[in-house]
Amino acid sequence: MQLTGNQFSNTSAIFGNDLSTLPDFPAEIRAPQGTLYGVSSFQMQFGDREIYTPGDDLNVLVAMNPAGLKVHLEELQENGILIINTDNFTPKNLKLAKWEDNPIEDKELLSKYRSITVPMSTLVKTALEDFDLTPKEKMRSTNMFALGLVYWLYERDLEPTIDFLNKKFGKKPIIAESNIKALKTGYYYGETIEVIKTTYKVDKAKFDKGSYRNIMGNHALSLGLVAASQKSDLELFFGGYPITPASDILKFLANYKNFGIKTFQAEDEISAITSILGAAFAGNLAITASSGPGIALKGEAIGLGVITELPLIIINIQRGGPSTGLPTKTEQSDLFQAMYGRNGECPCVVIAASSPSDCFETAFEAARIAVEHMMPVMLLSDGYIANGSEPWKIPEVKNLPKIKNNLVKSSKDDGFMPYKRNEKTLARDWAVPGVEGLEHRIGGLEKESLSGNVSYDPDNHHAMTLQRQKKVDAVADFIPDIEVFGKGSGDLLVLSWGGVYGSVRSAVKKSQELGGSVSHVHLRYINPFPKNLGKVLKNFDKVLIPELNLGQLLTIIRAKYLVDAVGLNQVAGKPFSSNVISNTIESLLKEK
Structure with missing residues (x-):
């Protein structure tokens, strides 16, 4: 079928x-x-x-x-x-x-x-x-x-x-x-047969000029990673363990050996994440993919990536949970896991794809942030996006932006300090093993702020904890402001993330056509949020957040911006009906 x-x-x-x-x-x-x-x-x-x-x-x-x-x-x-x-x-x-x-x-x-x-x-x-x-x-x-x-x-x-x-x-x-x-x-x-008396002719849609193909979300993710490898001048290493609905990423990437891509099917999730830690340490664009249960197993090693400040891309194709849950059904219930699911103060950048075709750009952006800022990035997709398909405008590779890596080839006269940082991005230098003069300690114990040597000093630990959070916060200076679909202020703003994009956009357009004072903001960047999000939220009387969970983004938004947002929540293993969102919008607009 x-x-x-x-x-x-x-x-x-x-x-x-x-x-x-x-x-x-x-x-x-x-x-x-x-x-x-x-x-x-x-x-x-x-x-x-x-x-x-x-x-x-x-x-x-x-x-x-x-x-x-x-x-x-x-x-x-x-x-x-x-x-x-x-x-x-x-x-x-x-x-x-x-x-x-x-x-x-x-x-x-x-x-x-x-x-x-x-x-x-x-x-x-x-x-x-x-x-x-x-x-x-x-x-x-x-x-x-x-x-x-x-x-x-x-x-x-x-x-x-x-x-x-x-x-x-x-x-x-x-x-x-x-x-x-x-x-x-x-x-x-x-x-x-005479039973069917009518056939239906559906004309071509009006697309922007260009070359298009029908593409599934996991395939688009894979192509985005291949493009990022080329644009960062880094070899791509993917280490993964098969799990629904993420397995296709390993399969797709294995087809691109002609680009120097190496794929490794590990014996378990822990081996997969630790293999990409080694690949990142050796100077590769390092990627793993899994779903919620696998991400839980990878948690400690993701923390190792955070404390060593190595560029990793961790892809979570969300599915129904908890535990084995609903392996082939969609859900958005791993946002808290992406934000907080590691021991200690262990922040990661978190971004989310919105549709199958958007997966290409989101994967490319995840790689850009990881490489240019020297940190793990969590990329969230879901089963609906991964297996769904839509037309995708194939980009011109020459028009894709260059990704600047932080690799260093030799030590400076004053000696190599592995945790000396770029003033703007706060990224440290990326020194691969085997280069004379760039020897440094690497591991999970706390580091001294410049040398990277093991340090148990309380003040240093506090300072390094703050520094790791500042690195994530600094990414906000390198991402675009959010754009509002509709008017910049009004009665209701619908705020969404991930795979609910299509249902929300469809419902908002329907309400706007009926004269409703409603606008839509869809988030790609969740940690950190775009810098203008707080200001936009305060321009609306009410905020609605539809999610395929019990209100995870809602909780974060209410805590961070003190906005009395309301949630629309469904955990049924299937996407929202746009009619459900439309009815909720109309109900909120009628309330005084």
Whole structure:
């Protein structure tokens, strides 16, 4: 199902639509087929305008089995198109999906929608009767039949998917041919039946001039890191341990060995983080990626990166927690962990991506801050951003800014002081081992303020603790002020961070079009905040902070700026509906 959805989104992107996707699948490798929690789905919104979310109410639902229908039917708008594969509505599958009666026999239910019942499995079996394949292998092509039918409905071109199938199954041509036959069978079935009397043509969206491609969040992150390696003149080392939903970053980076990139699949999370500490000490752009449980295991070594002041990029692709939680579902509940989840006073820079395409720039920026300021940077994404996709304007590499590293090649006449600092950034020099005259102590014990020698002096420890915090605070001088979407003052400001961006922006635009006094600020930089955030917050009567947690940014904002902000919180393993945010906005605007 994920492959089918990706093909529809890629074809729409090639055509020129703007789009946003929401892949949703169970955590188990082989979830019990036909059960409610085993449903794998792919939601997508596309159009000829700017698209911010995968959508709220569905216009079309393709239900391949009773469980899929049960889980998603309530999301289909009244009079929407409902396409059902009737062959899978067997007594066994109905029981697994907890249907008391067969819904395809419920005329009252089906009358609420433009219902199209199709015996897809039977039609595919007939179409492939001349193929030397097992019945099970033939049935795997049923999703391609459904895709072909939807392609016909929206006047999509078959060729991109045909090319994909030929390439993917190049070594198994019979599999490619059977899937192509099923795809075309679905397409021509749409042409011949009279139930669907209308097709829909969605025109191209208006994009800025440039080259575009459809990209997933984790892939965009990886490309941003590759670009940062090139622009900082540093070799990239990635050390990671596979964990959902971060594993793809290791896979993507492993494809770029031609750029001198080294990837290391460690035996555990602690080995992964300590491997990049060694890589950073040796003068590399050092990166690891994980999710909440893995970040918890990395905590002590991240602290070692803070006290040694080495440039590290730690990526957390957030998922539902705590513990193993919901591995394949999205959440924003690791903000406190990123801010405070280490022993001692141990500050890190924290930045967050807002969308799949934004991941490129956010990753590049994380590398810039880490390298130019000599400190660990925590980059937050989430499962929705990581696995979702949207069109991305491919940047000109020559136009990307240069990243200035702090590497030193030789000692000065007055001797090398490893903790002597740049007056503006407070960064220390980056001396790699093996260079005569640049020998220095490295480790987790407290350092003397200039020499880096071990120091147990109370005043020095206090001064160094303050210094590490000042380094983070100083980053605020090197990041842009926040920009307000809408008027700079008014009745309500919606403040957001991370993957809720699309839902919030969509809801705010809707309210503005209705005349509401509402504006939107979305944060990329969370520690430190942009310097003008406090001033902007005080220009509004009310502040709303929607989050996929129980109010973590809300707590930080209220404590730091003494603003009586209110939260909108959801911890359900799925993104906000923009309708929920819209309703909250309208409710707050009506309050006096």
